[in-house]
Amino acid sequence: MVRRATIRRIARERMEILFEKAIKIHEREPELAMRYVQIARRIGMKTRVRIPRKYRRLVCRGCKQFVHPGCTLRVRVKPGGQPHITYTCLRCGHITRIPIKKTD
Numbered sequence: 438m439v440r441r442a443t444i445r446r447i448a449r450e451r452m453e454i455l456f457e458k459a460i461k462i463h464e465r466e467p468e469l470a471m472r473y474v475q476i477a478r479r480i481g482m483k484t485r486v487r488i489p490r491k492y493r494r495l496v497c498r499g500c501k502q503f504v505h506p507g508c509t510l511r512v513r514v515k516p517g518g519q520p521h522i523t524y525t526c527l528r529c530g531h532i533t534r535i536p537i538k539k540t541d
């Protein structure tokens with residue numbers, strides 16, 4: 438019997454390794470990067486462990502594929518009445534808007 442905490446820890450470690458590898462190789466081997474992210478997502482689903490926060494933005498909410506700023510992800514800062522950052526997936530066109538909080 439393996440403790441749940443142990444499973445979660447191992448799952449997180451593996452996801453981290455997969456994402457780090459994906460980040461490293463995605464420019465040369467985008468298909469492999471996508472594969473790594475698929476595996477990481479599968480680990481997450483199987484163990485019901487969420488993708489670590491710092492990597493979550495690297496997975497498109499629309500097509501569930503690996504996206505990377507400057508490559509398959511467009512990042513734009515939109516100033517104005519409600520300033521926000523938009524993340525556009527260049528694969529499927531999914532847009533995520535994140536409001537910027539005013540600090541005054």
Ligand SMILES: [Zn+2]
Nearest residue numbers: 497500526529
């Ligand atoms: Zn997408």
